[in-house]
Amino acid sequence: MQTALLGSSDIEVTKLCLGTWNMAKGGGWGPDDDEKAIALIRHALDTGCTFLDTARGYGGGHAERLVGQAVAGRREEVVIATKAVQCPPEQLGNEIEASLDGLQTDYVDLYICHWPRPSLPLEPFLAEMVRQRELGKIRAIGASNFNLEQMSIASEFGVVSLQPPLSILWRIPDPILDFCRQQNIALTSYSSLAQGLLTGRYTQGTGEISGVRSKNALFSDDIMPQALKVAERVDSIADRLGCASSQVALAWLLRTSGVSSVIVGASRPEQWDENLGAFDVSLSDQDYEELDRAGREVWGKVAPDAAMWGWKPE
């Protein structure tokens, strides 16, 4: 599988990363049970993926424990990213120890601030991240859901990656993109398939949306009809190219400058395998730009600082 370096670090990651949020219980999606989740992670590794994304917040450590079980005996093959929401700096050590325990490892490759907490100053937290890196508990520091001002602070502390929501249908402001490209900060996109909206499985006739997607702004009554029109354009490009819609959506991200790895969730090995086919899809400039324009229009309807599920820490 194609690989890239994580920003200025020496950590090499595959350009497709398996996400594990849907392996936490209760979202009404993802693998049917823990055994299938573990088998799916192992399947991804067996097909060449070496990059896994998880978080303490996914089922209160449940997803981390599944990752730990799945990679037992092959830890050195894998780059593990995990995250915690910004907390008082003195609590960070305990957060990391809990992650290490769940993951059955003594180091995290990429430790990410899952969400900044605007009521707390960022600098002491990031300084503690640096200290944890010096202690050898983590190899590199990442950010997620940061705005430009927060990224500019984070860059002073050696942050090597930003994990934003990013897909044809959900963008980050150009100044953040430009900043990351200029500073060699790797972008790792999340919700890359817009939680399945870009896979051809949703239509204008789809009934009530349940589970985690019911809180996603892209599935709201205001936005979903227009988002589906963009998804139909993805479908028609996929038909013309003789590939799956998900592959077009992921190929679009793989072609986006600055994106080092595309994080994608799957509930079954077949979905993962289909998504892997994105590497074989080559989009023309015209197709890339058509999807770029169409997706931007949808995203333009979402408030510029909106969180995808309407929640962010205070």
Ligand SMILES: NC(=O)c1ccc[n+]([C@@H]2O[C@H](COP(=O)([O-])OP(=O)(O)OC[C@H]3O[C@@H](n4cnc5c(N)ncnc54)[C@H](OP(=O)(O)O)[C@@H]3O)[C@@H](O)[C@H]2O)c1
């Ligand atoms: N940093 C953050 O704040 C943050 C936020 C969100 C996500 N993430 C990370 O990004 C990862 C991926 O994000 P996500 O799960 O929100 O969105 P996603 O990857 O866009 O969507 C994953 C879901 O799409 C469906 N799917 C995947 N491949 C498919 C295919 N080929 N055909 C049809 N359906 C397919 C599956 O739904 P079903 O399970 O229903 O089959 C799967 O669970 C997460 O696991 C997590 O690691 C990070």
